[in-house]
Amino acid sequence: MFSKILIANRGEIACRVAATARRLGVKTVAVYSDADASAKHVAACDEAVHIGGSAPRESYLQWERIIAAAQATGAQAIHPGYGFLSENEAFADACAKAGLVFIGPPSSAIEAMGLKAESKRLMEKAGVPLVPGYHGTDQDPALLQREADRIGYPALIKASAGGGGKGMRVVEKSEDFAAALASCQREARNSFGSDAVLIEKYVQRPRHIEIQVFGDSHGQCVYLFERDCSVQRRHQKVLEEAPAPGMTPELRQRMGEAAVAAAKAVNYVGAGTVEFIVEQPDGYDHPETMRFYFMEMNTRLQVEHPVTEAITGQDLVEWQLRVAGGEPLPLQQHELRMQGHAIEARICAENPDNQFLPATGTLRVYRKPAHSAFERSDVRFDDGVREGDTISPFYDSMVAKLIVHGDTREQALARLDAALAETRIVGLATNVQFLRHVVASDSFARARLDTALIARESEVLFKQDRVGEPTAVAAAVAQTLIAEAALAGNDPFSRRDGFRSHGVTTRRFDFDVAGERLQASLTYGRDGLQLAYGEVQGPLHFAPLPDDRFDLRFADRRDTVQTWVVGETVHVFTARGATSLVEIDLLAHAGEGEGESGRLTAPMPGKVVSFAVKAGDAVKKGQALAVMEAMKMEHTIAAPADGTVAELMYAPGDQVAEGAELLKLATA
Ligand code: ADP
Ligand code: ADP
Ligand code: MG
Numbered sequence: 001m002f003s004k005i006l007i008a009n010r011g012e013i014a015c016r017v018a019a020t021a022r023r024l025g026v027k028t029v030a031v032y033s034d035a036d037a038s039a040k041h042v043a044a045c046d047e048a049v050h051i052g053g054s055a056p057r058e059s060y061l062q063w064e065r066i067i068a069a070a071q072a073t074g075a076q077a078i079h080p081g082y083g084f085l086s087e088n089e090a091f092a093d094a095c096a097k098a099g100l101v102f103i104g105p106p107s108s109a110i111e112a113m114g115l116k117a118e119s120k121r122l123m124e125k126a127g128v129p130l131v132p133g134y135h136g137t138d139q140d141p142a143l144l145q146r147e148a149d150r151i152g153y154p155a156l157i158k159a160s161a162g163g164g165g166k167g168m169r170v171v172e173k174s175e176d177f178a179a180a181l182a183s184c185q186r187e188a189r190n191s192f193g194s195d196a197v198l199i200e201k202y203v204q205r206p207r208h209i210e211i212q213v214f215g216d217s218h219g220q221c222v223y224l225f226e227r228d229c230s231v232q233r234r235h236q237k238v239l240e241e242a243p244a245p246g247m248t249p250e251l252r253q254r255m256g257e258a259a260v261a262a263a264k265a266v267n268y269v270g271a272g273t274v275e276f277i278v279e280q281p282d283g284y285d286h287p288e289t290m291r292f293y294f295m296e297m298n299t300r301l302q303v304e305h306p307v308t309e310a311i312t313g314q315d316l317v318e319w320q321l322r323v324a325g326g327e328p329l330p331l332q333q334h335e336l337r338m339q340g341h342a343i344e345a346r347i348c349a350e351n352p353d354n355q356f357l358p359a360t361g362t363l364r365v366y367r368k369p370a371h372s373a374f375e376r377s378d379v380r381f382d383d384g385v386r387e388g389d390t391i392s393p394f395y396d397s398m399v400a401k402l403i404v405h406g407d408t409r410e411q412a413l414a415r416l417d418a419a420l421a422e423t424r425i426v427g428l429a430t431n432v433q434f435l436r437h438v439v440a441s442d443s444f445a446r447a448r449l450d451t452a453l454i455a456r457e458s459e460v461l462f463k464q465d466r467v468g469e470p471t472a473v474a475a476a477v478a479q480t481l482i483a484e485a486a487l488a489g490n491d492p493f494s495r496r497d498g499f500r501s502h503g504v505t506t507r508r509f510d511f512d513v514a515g516e517r518l519q520a521s522l523t524y525g526r527d528g529l530q531l532a533y534g535e536v537q538g539p540l541h542f543a544p545l546p547d548d549r550f551d552l553r554f555a556d557r558r559d560t561v562q563t564w565v566v567g568e569t570v571h572v573f574t575a576r577g578a579t580s581l582v583e584i585d586l587l588a589h590a591g592e593g594e595g596e597s598g599r600l601t602a603p604m605p606g607k608v609v610s611f612a613v614k615a616g617d618a619v620k621k622g623q624a625l626a627v628m629e630a631m632k633m634e635h636t637i638a639a640p641a642d643g644t645v646a647e648l649m650y651a652p653g654d655q656v657a658e659g660a661e662l663l664k665l666a667t668a
Contacts, residue, residue, distance in 0.1 A: 001024060001025075001026060001321065001322070001325055002026050002075075002076045002077050002101070002321065002324075002325055003026060003027060003076065004026065004027040004028070004029065004073070004074055004075045004076060005017075005021060005026055005027075005028060005029070005075050005076065005077045005078065005079055005103070005321070006028075006029040006030075006031065006066070006069060006070040006073065006075040006077070006078045006079070007021075007028055007029065007030055007031070007041070007045065007078075007079050007081065008031060008060070008063075008066045008078050008079065008080050008081065008084065008085055009041075009060065009079070009080060009081025009082070009083070009084055009086075010032065010033070010036055010039060010041050010060060010081075010384065010395065011039075011041060011384030011385075011395065011396065011398070012382045012383050012384040012398070012400060012401060013081035013082055013083075013301075013303075013384070014030060014041035014044065014045075014081060014384060015040055015041050015044045015382070015383070015384045016317065016382055017079045017081065017317055018030070018041065018044040018045050019044070019317075020315055020317035020318050020321070021317075021321070023318075024318060024321065026321065027046045027047075028044075028045040028046050028047070029045060029046070029047045029048065029049060029069065029070065029073045029075050030042045030044070030045035030047070030048040030049070031048070031049050031050075031051045031059070031060070031065075031066055031069055032048055032049075032050055032051065032059070033050075033051065033052060033053060033054045033055075033056075033058070033059035033060065033394070034050075034052070034053050034054045034059075035054035035390075035392050035394055035395075036054075037050070039384065039385075039389070040383070040384050040385055040386050040389070041384050047073055049069035049072070049073065051065045051066060051069060052065060054392065054394045055394055056084065056394065056395070060084045060085070061084060061085060063085055063088070063090075063091045063094055064094075066078065066085070067094060067095065067098045067100065070098070070100050071098060071100075075100070076100065076101060077100060077101035077102070077103050077321075077324055077325075078095055078100055078101070078102055078103060079103040079317075079320070079321075080102070080103065080104055080300065081300075081301070082300050082301055082302065082303060083164075083396070086104065086299075086300040086301075087110055087114060087163075087298070087299055087300055088110070089107035089108075089110040089111040089114065090107075092104060092105075092106070092107035092110055093107045101324050101325070102324075103270070103320050103321065103324040104270050104271075104299065104300060104320075104324075105215075105266075105268055105269050105270045105272060105299050106267065106269055108266070108267070109266040109267060109268050109269070109272075109299055110299045112266040113266060113272075113296070113297040113298075113299050114161070114299075115160045115161055115194075115196070116135070116158060116159075116160045116161075116162065116198055116295075116296050117135040117136075117137075117160040117196060117197075117198040118135075118160070119296060119297060120133075120135040120198065120294065121135060122265055122266065123262055123265070123294045125265070126261050126262060126264075126265035127261065128258050128261055128262050128265075128294045129258065129291070129292060129293050129294060130293055130294050131200045131201055131203065131277060131293040131294075131295070132151055132200070132201045133147075133151055133156075133198060133199050133200035133201055134147035134148075134150075134151065134198060134199040135160075135198040135199075137196075139195075139196055139197070141178065141181060144157075144177075144181060144197070144199060145174075145177050145178065145181075147199050148171065148174070148177050148199050149174055149177075151199060151200070151201050152201065153171060153172055153173050153174065153202075154170055154171060154172050154202040154204075155170075155171045155177075155199055155200065155201060155202055156168060156169070156170055156171070156199065156200045156201070156202040157169045157171060157180055157181055157184045157197050157198075157199055158184075158197060158198050158199075158200060159184060159185075159187070159188030159191070159192055159194070159195070159196070159197055160188075160194065160196040160197060160198050161188065161192035161193070161194045161196065162188060162191070162192055163192075164236065165232075165234050165235035165236040166187065166191050166192075167184060167187050167188045167191060167192060168184070168235055169181075169183060169184040170202055171202075181197070184197055185197060203277050203279050203293075204279075205280065205450040205451070205452055206230075206277045206278055206279055206280070206450060206451055207228060207230040207244070207277075207278040207280060207290075207449055207450050207451070208228070208229045208230045208232065208237075208275065208276075208277060208278070208295075208451060209226050209227070209228050209229075209230075209244050209247075209255065209276050209278045209292065210226065210227050210229060210273050210274060210275040210276060210302075211223050211224075211225070211226050211255055211256055211258075211259035211273065211274045211276070212224040212225065212226075212227065212271070212272075212273055212302075212305070212308045212316075213259050213260060213262075213263045213268065213271075213272050213273070213274060214270070214271055214272070214316075214319055214323070214329060215263055215264075215267075215268040215269045215270060215272070215323075215329075216269060216323045216327070216328050216329045217269050217323065217326055218328050220328060220329050220332070221260045221263050221264055221268060222260070222329060222331070222332065222333045222336060223256035223257075223259050223260055223333070224308050224312050224314065224316075224336060225242060225243060225252065225256065225308065225311065225312070225336075225338055226242060226243060226244050226247060226252060226255060226256075227240050227241065227242045227244070227304055227307055227308060228240065228241050228242070228243075228244035228245065228449060229304060230449040230450055230451050230453065231438060231444065231449065231451075231453050231454065232451050232454070233352075233356055233454050234356065235451075237303070237304065237346065238345070238346060238431075238435070238438065238454070239343060239344065239345055239346075239435070239438060239439075239444070240303075240304035240307055240343070240344045241307055241341065241342060241343040241344070241409075241412075242307040242308055242310070242311050242338075242341070242342050243311065243338060243341065244449075245409060245447035245449060246284060246285070246287050246447065247287065248287045248288070251287055251290060251292075254292075255276060255292055258274070258276075258292070258294070259274035259276075262274045262294060262297055263297070266297075268299075269323060270299075270320055270323055270324065271300065271301045271302075271305070271316055271319065271320050272297055272298065272299050272300070273297065273298045273302045274294065274297050275294075275295040275296050275297070275298065276292040276293060276294060276295060277292070277293050277295050278290050278291065278292045278293075279291045279292075279293070280450070284447070284448050284449070284450075301316060301317070301320065303346070303398075303401070304344050304401075306342070306344055306380060306382060306401065306403040307342040307343065307344045307403060308342075310340070310342035310380070310403060310405040311338045311339055311340060311341070311342050311405070312336060312337065312338060312339075313337075313339065314330070314331070314336075318330075340405055340406055340407050340408070340411075340412070341405070341406055341407070341408055341409040341411070341412045342403060342404065342405045342406075342412060343403070343404055343409075343412050343413065343416050344401055344402065344403045345401070345402045345403075345416060345420065345435045345439075346398055346401055346431075347398070347399045347400045347401065347402060347423065347425075347430060347431065347432060347435070348397045348398050348399060348430065348431050349361070349391040349397045349398075349399050349428050349429065349430055350397050350429060350430070350431055351429040352431050352434035352461070352462060353462050353463050353465075356431070358393075358397040359391070359397070359428045359429040359430070360390070360391050360392060360393050360428065361390070361391060361427050361428030361429075362388065362389070362390050362391075362427045362428070363385060363386075363387055363388060363389050363390070363391065363399075363425060363426075363427050363428070364387075364388070364426050364427035364564070364566055365387065365424055365425060365426035365427060365564050365571070366385065366386065366387040366388075366389075366424075366425055366427075367387075367422070367423070367424040367425075368381050368383075368400070368422070368423060369381065369402070369418070369419035369420075369421075369422035369423055370419075370422065371419070377405070378404060378405050378406065378415055379402070379403075379404050379405075379415060379419050380402075380403040380404075380405075381400060381401070381402055381403075381419075382400060382401045382403065383399065383400035383401070384400075385399060385400070391428055399425070399430065400423075402416070402419055402420065402423065404416045404419060409447065413439060413444075413445065416439055417436060417439050417440065418575075420432055420435055420436045420439070421436065421575045421576075421577075424562065424573050424578070426564045426566060426571045427566065432578070433464070433465045433577055433578055434461060434462075434465075436577065437460060437461045437462075437464050438453075438454065438457070438461060440460075441453075441457040441460055441461065442457070442460075443456060443457050444457075463514075464577075465514075465577065465578060465579060466513070466577065466579050467559075467572055467573075467574050467576050467577045467578065467579045468557070468576060468577075469513070469518070469533075469534075469579075470533050470534075470536045470554060470555040470557070471552070471554060471555070471557050471559055471561075471572075471574060471576070472513070472572045472579040472581060473509075473511060473518055473520050473531075473533045473581070474520075474531055474533070474540055474552060474554035474555070475552055475559070475561045475563060475570075475572040475574070476509070476511060476563070476570040476572060476581045476583065477509050477520060477522055477531060477540065478540065478542040478550065478552055478561070479563040479565065479570050479572075480509070480570075480583065480624075480636070482542075482550070483565065483624065484612065484624050484627070484636065487612040487613075487623075487624055488610065488612055505523055505524060505525075506521055506522065506523050506524075507521065507522045507523075507524075507635070508520070508521050508522075508635070509521070509522065509583070510583070510584040510585075511570075511581040511582060511583055511584060512581070512582040512584055513579065513580070513581050513582070517584070518533070518581070519533075520532065520533040521533075522540070527539070528540075528541070529541075531554060536554075536555045538554060538555055538556075539553075539554075540552075540553070540554050541553040541554070542561075545560060547562075548562060549561065549562045550562075552574075559574040559575065559576065560574065560575060561573070561574050562574075565622070567621055567622050568582050568583050568584075568585070568621075568622045568638070569581065569582050569583070570582075570583060583622075583638075585622075585635075585636060585637070585638040600625065600626075600637055600640075600661065600662050600663055600664075600665060601659050601660060601661050601662065602628060602656045602657070602658060602659065602660045602662060605655070605656065605657055605658050606628050606629050606655070606656060607628070607629045607653065607654065607655055607656070608626065608627075608628055608629075608650045608651070608652055608653065608654045608656060608662065609626075609627040609628060609629050609652060610626065610627045610652050611625065611626045611648055611652065611663070612624045612625055612626060612627070613625050613626075613645045613648075613663075614645065614648065615645050615646065615647050615648055616644065616645060617644065617645045618642075618643075618644050619639045619642065619643060619644070619645060619665070620639065620642055621638075621639055621640065621641050621642050622638050622639060623638060623639045624636045624637070624638055625637050625638060625639055625645070625662075625663060625665075626662055626663065628656075628662070637662065639665060640665075640667075641665075641667045642667065643665045643666050643667035644665070644666045645663060645664070645665055645666075646663075646664035646665060646666045647663060647664045648662075648663045649661050649662055649663055649664070650662060650663075
């Protein structure tokens with residue numbers, strides 16, 4: 001075994017590799033860019049070397065610097081992770097020249113599988129089934145058109161050098177082919193530096209089933225069963241599971257053996273994945289008529305390797321290190337077993353309701369579900385970030401991977417849903433709620449899997465991020481009351497009518513949820529608080545729970561609620577879901593037009609009830625400053641911006657005229 005390795009990657013995969021190395025007593029060296037100077041992966045390693053600017057081409061793709069860092073720190077081997085340099089044969093060769101072990105396959109295998117068209121020619125020779133198509137070297141557009149016409153429509157044009165779901169065009173009919181080809185070639189040239197394409201029959205409602213393979217330098221090769229990665233958006237994986245639902249032992253063996261044949265054809269060593277597209281002509285319940293075709297081989301550890309680890313109980317990074325060090329495979333084919341069912345969800349910074357547009361920002365709140373160490377646990381959480389970290393535009397939008405394991409698929413599903421509900425992220429858009437909708441969708445729950453699942457279930461997947469509005473509104477109201485009481489130095493939970501410090505009976509709340517204006521009114525009655533929201537009216541109860549949670553009862557529902565306020569937005573989380581409500585402060589907004597002086601004026605005649613601040617206090621935007629009563633309603637006046645309270649112009653109990661300045665705020 002090596003005594004020290006360098007990890008030429010970042011984020012969750014760098015942390016993942018470091019965890020196994022640590023367990024095996026192998027020292028680790030991290031590399032980092034400017035943007036990653038204080039990243040989690042740097043802290044996860046024993047040493048770290050700065051390798052350049054934030055953009056990948058200035059750092060994580062700078063292989064001379066990475067090799068120099070390995071030599072300078074005395075590392076014996078380099079683990080490339082996935083992405084970046086992991087499938088770069090020139091880098092693998094350069095490592096060897098520098099006397100370093102590249103923890104991956106031989107460069108010849110990377111090269112053979114690097115281009116989709118060439119790898120298909122190789123696979124054809126090895127007898128691995130291929131999707132009907134054209135993968136020749138002649139790229140004459142007229143020939144490509146004829147080939148597509150021969151294959152039939154819909155057809156798929158793929159960039160031979162493509163990856164990550166990029167460089168693909170579905171063509172519906174012959175007349176559209178020329179334009180689609182030109183656009184695919186343009187993207188391929190820009191993204192992959194080569195415009196060579198291949199053409200495939202576009203399989204209808206296919207499944208993506210891939211086989212994990214492992215080879216060693218003694219000529220052994222095994223398969224560690226399959227993963228179903230059919231749930232995709234934009235040809236990119238969203239959920240992955242193992243084993244594939246409906247798989248039969250007979251089909252598993254045939255696919256496994258085909259994958260091993262593919263790997264052996266290129267003298268494969270290390271971890272690899274052979275991806276198959278699977279046609280299910282008779283639908284989901286007929287595995288006996290399912291046909292599988294080779295798509296591509298990824299010559300690296302895959303993002304979704306944890307589901308294989310969960311069902312086999314093996315640590316694939318440990319296997320990689322052992323094999324790269326020259327040891328034989330830890331287990332032979334007949335010793336490998338599967339147990340239970342595992343599912344992985346990729347948690348990404350993106351907006352599912354806006355075409356999955358990647359999002360950037362700060363993880364202001366980042367709470368993970370209860371989980372344990374990465375081997376064989378029921379809930380595993382792999383990430384490369386911490387609360388307060390930034391998801392920058394430089395790298396992948398994947399924030400974390402949540403992996404669950406259960407005895408059955410049903411149990412794994414239930415664990416996944418519960419763990420997603422406990423995953424709480426505030427500060428940027430994520431797909432966490434979207435993932436919950438996918439998991440709950442009829443197609444996924446019943447394992448009706450194919451790559452069109454998200455499109456088919458779109459009705460129930462998108463724009464559904466509401467906890468159940470009355471609960472969300474009640475939670476936001478409760479949150480406001482708790483915050484105000486805390487500011488005023490009262491215990492918000494001490495008395496049922498703890499908020500009723502004066503004669504006011506009704507108070508109005510306005511919220512904006514996804515552009516929609518919601519209004520609620522709260523009455524301080526003799527029996528406690530009554531909330532009215534639309535048609536829903538009833539008592540509002542809340543009581544504290546540990547960890548900043550509270551128990552909320554409203555409208556025949558009882559929820560454990562957790563809220564975070566960022567600016568004017570209240571983020572509400574319950575086990576049922578999450579919602580963000582923007583609190584509209586009528587008075588604060590009324591005062592906003594008055595210029596930079598921060599004049600805060602009464603929009604109507606009324607009485608000053610209380611001040612939550614005194615002169616000299618520093619206040620944050622959105623913080624409650626004063627409470628005013630007007631027209632039998634109570635209104636909170638919030639700071640329109642960060643600043644310092646310069647002067648209070650009135651005392652509690654004072655009557656004020658419309659337009660009267662209540663306090664002066666010096667804003668920065
Ligand atoms: P997997 O196949 O392991 O599920 P992906 O195909 O999504 O993973 O790719 C894994 C990582 O590698 C992602 O960060 C992706 O952006 C990157 N990647 C994959 N192929 C390429 C490529 N040809 N060029 C650049 N990045 C790639
Ligand atoms: P990448 O290198 O980007 O991962 P792949 O060739 O693995 O490219 O294809 C990515 C995805 O595109 C597959 O998982 C599948 O959903 C879809 N796909 C690829 N080939 C076909 C095909 N012939 N018919 C239908 N869908 C396909
Ligand atoms: Mg692929």
